[in-house]
Structure formats: C-alpha cells, structure tokens
Amino acid sequence: MQRIPFSKLGTADLYVDAVYESNGAPNLSGDVLSKLMNVGAMSGFRKVNVNNKKQIAYVVLESTNKHLDWLDHIDYDSGLIQYYGDNREPGRELHDTKQHGNKILKEIFEALQSGDRKSIPPFFYFESEKGRNRHFRGLLVPGSDKIKQEDLLIAIWRIKNGERYQNYKALFTILDVPHIKREWLNDLLVGEGYNSQYAPYVWKKWVDQGIYSPLCANDSVLNYRTPEQQMPASSDDVQKLKAIYTYFKNPYDFEECAMLIAQLMDPNIHNLVHTRFTRDGGRDAVGKYKIGTYCDGVDVEFALEAKRYSAKDSVGVKEVSRLISRLRHRQFGILVTTSFVAPQAYQEIKEDGHPVVIISGVDIIKILYEAGIKTKAEIEQWLKEKFPQK
Missing domain, CATH: 3.40.1350.10 (Trna Endonuclease; Chain: A, domain 1)
Structure with a gap:
C-alpha cells in the first residue's frame, strides 16, 4: 500500500488506495484533507469553489462511518458507492444543513437527470484511516447506468430519540482512474478542469457522452473470500x-x-x-x-x-x-x-x-x-x- 507523508501533501498526486498520512497532531493542524485538497478542515462534505467565483471546483467526500444509522458502503465488484447525506440528526429540514451537502446532492442529481453533466463538479472520495490518516478511494461521478434513475438519489426516514427526520442516500460510480495528477486539481481551482490537458480521459468521456467506466474489482485476483x-x-x-x-x-x-x-x-x-x-x-x-x-x-x-x-x-x-x-x-x-x-x-x-x-x-x-x-x-x-x- 502506497503511503504519502504529511510533508508532501501540498504537492502530492492522488493514487487510488493510497494512504495520506497525518502529522499525528490531535487538533486541526493534523488534518490531512485541508492540506491535500485545499478544502476546509471540517465535515464529510467539503466543497471548494473556483477562485473568486461561486462555481464549485470540486467536492471532497469523507466517510468516517461513525454514524450507525448512516454507514457508507463501497461495492468493489460493481464500482458503486452508497453515500449518505449530511442531515444526520433530528431538528433540521432535509436540505438545511451546515455544509449544504444535501443541497449539493439535490442539485447535481437534478443536473444529471437533465443531461447537464458539464455543470457537475468532480467528487473525490476518502475514508478514515488509523488516527487522522485518510485513504483515497477514487474519483466519483453521480449515478450509474446499471441502476434505475429513481433509485439514484432517495430521501429516507430515520427515527432518533423519538423524532423523525430525513436524509439522502446517493449512489456514485468510482471511475477507472487509478492516478490523478496534482496539475488537474490546480486547473480545477481556476475553472479550467474540463479544458485541462491533465483531465482524466474517462471523466471527460462521462461528461461528454454519459458513459460510465467503473473501477471494478478484478475477479482473477481473488474470487473467494477469506x-x-x-x-x-x-x-x-x-x-x-x-x-x-x-x-x-x-x-x-x-x-x-x-x-x-x-x-x-x-x-x-x-x-x-x-x-x-x-x-x-x-x-x-x-x-x-x-x-x-x-x-x-x-x-x-x-x-x-x-x-x-x-x-x-x-x-x-x-x-x-x-x-x-x-x-x-x-x-x-x-x-x-x-x-x-x-x-x-x-x-x-x-x-x-x-x-x-x-x-x-x-x-x-x-x-x-x-x-x-x-x-x-x-x-x-x-x-x-x-x-x-x-
């Protein structure tokens, strides 16, 4: 497993299944994603805008799986991720969340349904590792061509302490992009992500044609579970x-x-x-x-x-x-x-x-x-x- 030290986070490329290491600090100074992805230091939804604009450059999704009611899941065989929104406690309306994650989900899936894929920013998915380390799982796009459209984004109910509330369950596809260059992230930040020479080919193919190229597990490597x-x-x-x-x-x-x-x-x-x-x-x-x-x-x-x-x-x-x-x-x-x-x-x-x-x-x-x-x-x-x- 590839491991990227804290000192190199600001210039590091992204590699699927690589672990990006914290410096061990227990406070926000040890946060990996803010250093690696130029995003804020809090929340499972971390968006960053294009410089001096309201347009979203990209979104970082972080899964800690600390909320029992909302456990995210990767299906490695199909390359699909089931990711839950950020309304995880009673007391708020579905879209009224601090980081506006559910509002982002609503907007991108509406754009997907209308065919406006160029307006959908890239999503980068990370999972918590030991300590404050983060495990990069891949580049995501919303939806799948293997799932019915009405099942791609669903508002579901939960009950906590006797109170009912809603949250989104969203389906994303992990694209078959094993390596993402730092230069593309930089181009995304200035609004040139689509035109960048470093933009991944399968991502542009999805944007242009709606063709999903999922990163699936190879059955020839391991076809039975230990x-x-x-x-x-x-x-x-x-x-x-x-x-x-x-x-x-x-x-x-x-x-x-x-x-x-x-x-x-x-x-x-x-x-x-x-x-x-x-x-x-x-x-x-x-x-x-x-x-x-x-x-x-x-x-x-x-x-x-x-x-x-x-x-x-x-x-x-x-x-x-x-x-x-x-x-x-x-x-x-x-x-x-x-x-x-x-x-x-x-x-x-x-x-x-x-x-x-x-x-x-x-x-x-x-x-x-x-x-x-x-x-x-x-x-x-x-x-x-x-x-x-x-």
Missing part, C-alpha cells in the same frame, strides 16, 4: 452475530431465520417453503427466484441450507458438497451461516463454477442493517417478534 472477510470486524458487529447464534437453541430453529434473511437480501425471492418436516432430500428450504418483469418473468428454483455455527467453526467441504449434491437440474443454492465457509470449500465452489450463493456472518449483519435492524437491541427485538420461543 474467513476474515466473511466475518464481522468490529466488536459491536461480533456481538450482534453472537446474539443471533445464542438466541436459537439448536440448528433447526435457525432455519426459518435463515429463510427470512435470504428474503431480506433480495425481494425477488418468493414462494420460500420450509421443508424440514417433509421428505426434502436434506434441503432446509426450497423457493423460487423471479427474473424479469412481474407479468412475464421466469421463476428459477433454488434450495436453501442453513448452518447455525459458532464463530470459530467453519462450514467445510462436507457440508458444501452435501448442498451441491442435492441441487436439481437448473437449480441454484443459497447457504446461510452464522459463521464462515472454509477456504478449501469456498475455493472449490468458485473454481468449479457451482451456482451457490454464500451468506456468511458479515453478510447477515449487513442485510439486517439495510433492513433497518442496526443495533444489538434491535436484532434481539426482531428475533423475539419473528421467532418467538416455544
């Missing part, structure tokens, strides 16, 4: 997963929970039937997945298997082979586990091309979060309501 990648990293998320594991007294009771988790993951799953008490050939549930429009879609059958394992116990080759052997012609499988799939078993699934979807511990926590079930207390309440103990 045990660490399949399990929660934070202690809070570990406790949430443990709460699910301990709530169910035996593996059979977890099966209906696994079914509901799969349905929360994808609304196209339907007709999911628990088969524990029938001659099911060893499958825990069977269902259908709708592809296409509702009036003329195609249903694909699948089998689901649930594994209530502790965090230290893996789903191995034997269990995976059991599921694969029970898949019928033109079926796929879904494996839901509170643990992880062992490396050899996971590797065999991918390398042999078996149609099996893995929902591991970290996936369960993310699926529940996306469904609005975010804290350990909320998970425990959800379990009691959906799966009352007999």
Whole structure:
C-alpha cells in the first residue's frame, strides 16, 4: 500500500488506495484533507469553489462511518458507492444543513437527470484511516447506468430519540482512474478542469457522452473470500452475530431465520417453503427466484441450507458438497451461516463454477442493517417478534 507523508501533501498526486498520512497532531493542524485538497478542515462534505467565483471546483467526500444509522458502503465488484447525506440528526429540514451537502446532492442529481453533466463538479472520495490518516478511494461521478434513475438519489426516514427526520442516500460510480495528477486539481481551482490537458480521459468521456467506466474489482485476483472477510470486524458487529447464534437453541430453529434473511437480501425471492418436516432430500428450504418483469418473468428454483455455527467453526467441504449434491437440474443454492465457509470449500465452489450463493456472518449483519435492524437491541427485538420461543 502506497503511503504519502504529511510533508508532501501540498504537492502530492492522488493514487487510488493510497494512504495520506497525518502529522499525528490531535487538533486541526493534523488534518490531512485541508492540506491535500485545499478544502476546509471540517465535515464529510467539503466543497471548494473556483477562485473568486461561486462555481464549485470540486467536492471532497469523507466517510468516517461513525454514524450507525448512516454507514457508507463501497461495492468493489460493481464500482458503486452508497453515500449518505449530511442531515444526520433530528431538528433540521432535509436540505438545511451546515455544509449544504444535501443541497449539493439535490442539485447535481437534478443536473444529471437533465443531461447537464458539464455543470457537475468532480467528487473525490476518502475514508478514515488509523488516527487522522485518510485513504483515497477514487474519483466519483453521480449515478450509474446499471441502476434505475429513481433509485439514484432517495430521501429516507430515520427515527432518533423519538423524532423523525430525513436524509439522502446517493449512489456514485468510482471511475477507472487509478492516478490523478496534482496539475488537474490546480486547473480545477481556476475553472479550467474540463479544458485541462491533465483531465482524466474517462471523466471527460462521462461528461461528454454519459458513459460510465467503473473501477471494478478484478475477479482473477481473488474470487473467494477469506474467513476474515466473511466475518464481522468490529466488536459491536461480533456481538450482534453472537446474539443471533445464542438466541436459537439448536440448528433447526435457525432455519426459518435463515429463510427470512435470504428474503431480506433480495425481494425477488418468493414462494420460500420450509421443508424440514417433509421428505426434502436434506434441503432446509426450497423457493423460487423471479427474473424479469412481474407479468412475464421466469421463476428459477433454488434450495436453501442453513448452518447455525459458532464463530470459530467453519462450514467445510462436507457440508458444501452435501448442498451441491442435492441441487436439481437448473437449480441454484443459497447457504446461510452464522459463521464462515472454509477456504478449501469456498475455493472449490468458485473454481468449479457451482451456482451457490454464500451468506456468511458479515453478510447477515449487513442485510439486517439495510433492513433497518442496526443495533444489538434491535436484532434481539426482531428475533423475539419473528421467532418467538416455544
């Protein structure tokens, strides 16, 4: 991983996945982005205007993921970023924020819809690293050609301390631009970003033609997840997963929970039937997945298997082979586990091309979060309501 020292921030280029280091100072003098990007020292939305004009030169987005209700997310496979706006506490109208971040989101997505891409400034996305260090993730443009237009910017409700309020959820595409020269940033500041000889080609192609060139993960580098990648990293998320594991007294009771988790993951799953008490050939549930429009879609059958394992116990080759052997012609499988799939078993699934979807511990926590079930207390309440103990 490339690391850029604090002393070089003022002249450094931007490299995707590079870490830009602070000087270690606990106050604003140690802020990285103000030195690197010529922006203010506060807020997740940091815009900078063209010199002596009201026009925005570019916007820096910073993700700290400290707000449980508003966790930003990068999908490395598709090159999409889900980023939340800056109205993160009750008491303000959706667009009435200190840094006007939501107002910026509203304006740029309106410009995107009208085709006025030249008026949309570049966005640079950073994530918090250890201390005050910052990790550069890429050059962003709003929207995607893989998502319906009405889903690109959504105002969603949250409740905090009994008060309802709204915030934006926005979708951006990370462009396939691994290196951004300092000269382009300088040209952006004087209003010559589009005309600059240093402007990235794929960014100009998007501006001119609306063509998205996302920075996607290369499947040939890593096509299966390690045990660490399949399990929660934070202690809070570990406790949430443990709460699910301990709530169910035996593996059979977890099966209906696994079914509901799969349905929360994808609304196209339907007709999911628990088969524990029938001659099911060893499958825990069977269902259908709708592809296409509702009036003329195609249903694909699948089998689901649930594994209530502790965090230290893996789903191995034997269990995976059991599921694969029970898949019928033109079926796929879904494996839901509170643990992880062992490396050899996971590797065999991918390398042999078996149609099996893995929902591991970290996936369960993310699926529940996306469904609005975010804290350990909320998970425990959800379990009691959906799966009352007999």
